[in-house]
Structures are given as structure tokens and as C-alpha cells.
Amino acid sequence: MGFNDRGGNSRGGNRGGSGGFRGGGSGGFRPSGPREMHKATCSDCKQETEVPFVPSGDRPVYCRECYQKHRPARY
Incomplete structure (x- = not known):
């Protein structure tokens, strides 16, 4: 019985750790300083x-207002 209890606790801990890693990994690539414009x-x-x-010249560039008109729809 003790073996099954430890296995259950171990799996629960892994799930929690995995969810935390996925949530925190997406925001780490943004530079912290001002962007070069x-x-x-x-x-x-x-x-x-x-x-x-x-x-680059091969794709259209839009100002902030016009970009809102051409922005792809979010699902």
C-alpha cells in the first residue's frame, strides 16, 4: 500500500511542475529595455x-491605426 501512495504523490507533483514550466516559459524572451524603432x-x-x-520592403508596413484594420482575427 505504501508504494502506491508514493507513486500517486509523485505523479501529482510532476503534473504541477510541468504546468508551471509551460506557463513561465513563454514570457522570458522579451527584452527588458526600450525597443529600437x-x-x-x-x-x-x-x-x-x-x-x-x-x-525589408517585400511586405507592407502599417502604422498603429491601419494595423488594427489589417490585424488577423483572434480565435
Whole structure:
């Protein structure tokens, strides 16, 4: 009987540890300092804007307002 009790406790502990690892792992890649911003021209309204990546020229770049219109729907 004692063996089964220890096995049950061990499995319960593993589940809790695994859930904690998954939850904490996703936010660790964000830089803590200010982002380097790059100037770009919005593909829709043609106003100058700043984006946190270097525009490559082969994809459209949108300002904050126009991006909301083109943003993919979340499920």
C-alpha cells in the first residue's frame, strides 16, 4: 500500500511542475529595455511611422491605426 501512495504523490507533483514550466516559459524572451524603432511609411495612409523591426520592403508596413484594420482575427 505504501508504494502506491508514493507513486500517486509523485505523479501529482510532476503534473504541477510541468504546468508551471509551460506557463513561465513563454514570457522570458522579451527584452527588458526600450525597443529600437525604425522609420517606415505606412502602406495604407502613407504617413511616416516607427516600427520595432527593420522593414525589408517585400511586405507592407502599417502604422498603429491601419494595423488594427489589417490585424488577423483572434480565435
